[in-house]
Amino acid sequence: MNRIRERWLSGPARPTLEQLEDRFVPSIDYPNLPLVVAQFGSSGVWEWIGNTWAQITASKATVVAASSQYFHQYDQFASYSSIIVCEFPGWGVWSFHEATNSWTHLTWADASLLAVSPQYGSVAAEIPGQGVWEYNFNGTGQWTQLTAANASLLAMNSSGSQTVAAEFPGGGVWTFEGGWHQLTAADASSLSIAQDRTVLAEFPGQGVWYHNPNTGWANHHITSNDAAIVSLSENVDEAAAYFPQANGAISSPGLWVNPLNGQGWQYLFTAAECTLMGIAGRGSYTVAEFPTYGVWMFYNNHWIQLTGADASVLAVDTGIQI
Numbered sequence: 235m236n237r238i239r240e241r242w243l244s245g246p247a248r249p250t251l252e253q254l255e256d257r258f259v260p261s262i263d264y265p266n267l268p269l270v271v272a273q274f275g276s277s278g279v280w281e282w283i284g285n286t287w288a289q290i291t292a293s294k295a296t297v298v299a300a301s302s303q304y305f306h307q308y309d310q311f312a313s314y315s316s317i318i319v320c321e322f323p324g325w326g327v328w329s330f331h332e333a334t335n336s337w338t339h340l341t342w343a344d345a346s347l348l349a350v351s352p353q354y355g356s357v358a359a360e361i362p363g364q365g366v367w368e369y370n371f372n373g374t375g376q377w378t379q380l381t382a383a384n385a386s387l388l389a390m391n392s393s394g395s396q397t398v399a400a401e402f403p404g405g406g407v408w409t410f411e412g413g414w415h416q417l418t419a420a421d422a423s424s425l426s427i428a429q430d431r432t433v434l435a436e437f438p439g440q441g442v443w444y445h446n447p448n449t450g451w452a453n454h455h456i457t458s459n460d461a462a463i464v465s466l467s468e469n470v471d472e473a474a475a476y477f478p479q480a481n482g483a484i485s486s487p488g489l490w491v492n493p494l495n496g497q498g499w500q501y502l503f504t505a506a507e508c509t510l511m512g513i514a515g516r517g518s519y520t521v522a523e524f525p526t527y528g529v530w531m532f533y534n535n536h537w538i539q540l541t542g543a544d545a546s547v548l549a550v551d552t553g554i555q556i
Contacts, residue, residue, distance in 0.1 A: 268302070268514035268519050268521075268550060268551035269281065269282065269283050269300055269302040269316050269514075269550070269551040270283075270300075270521055270531075270540065270550050270551070271298050271300040271318050271549045271550075272523075272529060272545035272547065272548045273294065273296075273298060273545060273546050273548075274541075274543045274544070274545055274546070275543070275544070275546065276294065277289070277292070277543075278290075278291050278292035278293055278294065278295075279293070279294075279295050279298065279318075279320060281300075281316075281318065282540055283316065283332075287540070287541060290318070290330055291320075291330075291337075293322050293325075294322070294323075295320040295321060295322055295547060296321050296322075296323055296547065297320065297321035297346065297347065297348045297547065298318065298319070298320050298321075298348070298548070299318070299319045299348040299349050299350045299549050300316065300318045300319070300350065300549040300551060301316065301317060301350050301351075301392045301551055302316035302317075302332075316332040316551075317330070317331065317332070317350055318330040318332075318549075319340075319350050319357050321344060321345045321346075323344055324344070325342070326339065326340070326341045326342040326343050326344055326345075327339075327340040327341050327343070327344075327345050327348065327359060327369075328340060329357065329371075340357065340369050340377075341359075341369070341377060343359075343364070344361070345359040345360060346360050346361075346362050347360035347385060347386075347387070348360075348388070349389050349390035349398070350390060350392075351390045351392055351396050355370060355372040356368055356369065356370050356371070356372075356390065357369040357371075358380075358388055358390050358398045359388075360384060360385045360388050360400075362384060363384065364379075364382065364384075365379060365380070365381045365382040365383055365384055365385075366379070366381050366383070366384075366385050366388065366398070366400060366410075367379050367380060368380055368398070380398065380410050381410075381414065383402050383405065384403075385400040385401060385402055386401050386402070387399075387400060387401035387422060387423075387424065387425050388400050388401075389425055389426055389427045389433075390427065391427045391428060391429050391431065391468065392429065392468055392551075396411070397409050397410065397411045397427060397431050398410040399425055399433050401421060401422045401423075401425060401435075403421060404421065405421075406419040406421055406422075407420070407421075407422050407425060407433065407435055407445075409427070409431065409433065411431070417433060417450075417451075418445075418451065420440070421437070421438075422435040422436060422437055423436050423437070423438050423462075424436040424461065424462070424463050424464045425464065426465045426466040426513075427466065428466050428467065428468050428469065428470045429468045429469065429470075430447060430470060431447040432444055432445065432447065432470050433445040434464050434465070434466040434473050436461045436462075436475070438460055439460065440455075440458070440460075441455065441456075441457045441458040441459055441460055442455075442456050442459075442460075442461050442464055442475055443455050443456065444456065444466070444473065444494070456473065456492055457475075457483065457484060457492075457499065458481070459477050459479070459480075459481040459483075459484045460479075461475035462476050462477070462478050462508070463476045463508065463510070463511045465511060465512040465513045465520075466513065467513045467518065470494065471493060471494065471495075471518070472491050472492070472493050472494070472513060473492045473513075474489065474490070474491045474492075474511065474512075474513050475489070475490055475491075475492075476488070476489050476490075476511050477490060478507075483498060483499055484499060485501070486501060487505050488501065488504050488505040488506065488508075489501075489502040489504060489508055489511065489520065489522060489532070490502060491518075491520065502520065502532050503536075503537070504524075506524045506527060507524065507525060508522045508523065508524055509523050510522065510523035510545060510547075510548040511523070512548070512549075512550040513550070514550050514551045519531055519532065519533055519550075520532040521540075521548070521550045523544065523545045523548050525544055526544065527539075527542070527544075528540070528541050528542040528543050528544055528545075529541050529544075
């Protein structure tokens with residue numbers, strides 16, 4: 235990202251980002267729950283890991299991406315088990331490394347979208363007016379411009395083949411894997427990508443579809459009802475969607491999941507309004523923000539409240555902000 239580096243990286247000194255503090259909110263004892271990262275009002279960025287909340291900075295982030303599957307033998311941060319990437323307006327993009335409990339400044343440029351692929355040590359970012367860029371922790375520590383076109387949606391799989399999925403308004407849905415490939419000219423309003431490059435997307439007026447890398451979109455129209463948010467598990471065993479309205483097989487507004495095995499949609503027992511939602515990459519954990527009710531997780535066939543505080547930004551262990 236040479237032009238951006240020239241413009242921003244020679245700027246003023248780094249902001250002071252607080253180290254991990256001993257400030258916790260009440261937790262519950264459920265084992266092996268995934269990493270969740272959230273911005274709560276003016277209280278900064280917090281992570282849910284090891285079944286408790288901890289503040290990692292009091293600074294306010296507007297974009298967050300997170301994953302806990304990063305292990306690369308050549309990377310200087312190879313020992314950590316999670317990576318969190320945040321956008322702090324006016325201060326650019328930073329990454330938080332769990333093992334060293336430290337922040338790394340990646341660029342002074344402000345990003346509107348972020349995604350992370352921990353297996354390959356990569357961060358994808360949309361820099362308004364300058365397109366989509368990728369940062370590589372593994373050796374180079376440099377930004378590379380993938381396209382000058384500006385994306386409105388951005389996703390990256392957390393394992394498997396390193397693939398970026400993006401929506402370019404007026405240009406449809408594309409994936410990048412060494413080069414760009416157009417999946418459809420139709421514009422999506424929400425999308426997600428799995429480790430095998432399957433892409434799940436909502437197309438306004440056309441409902442929810444998924445693109446299989448081998449068979450394409452054919453026979454993969456899973457509902458004509460429009461979803462506000464969609465998410466796909468990394469191993470492609472579950473799709474989740476929030477439907478604001480009932481229609482057809484979607485008999486009630488709310489959160490639904492589809493195992494993509496022919497069983498169809500299954501209701502998650504709540505019609506509450508949902509503004510943020512995602513599936514954890516390595517398991518069937520659906521995490522959601524319900525305004526005035528806080529952040530909840532659907533686990534073992536029931537809902538668990540992680541906190542009553544409302545999140546303005548939320549990321550789950552998928553490699554992308556939700």
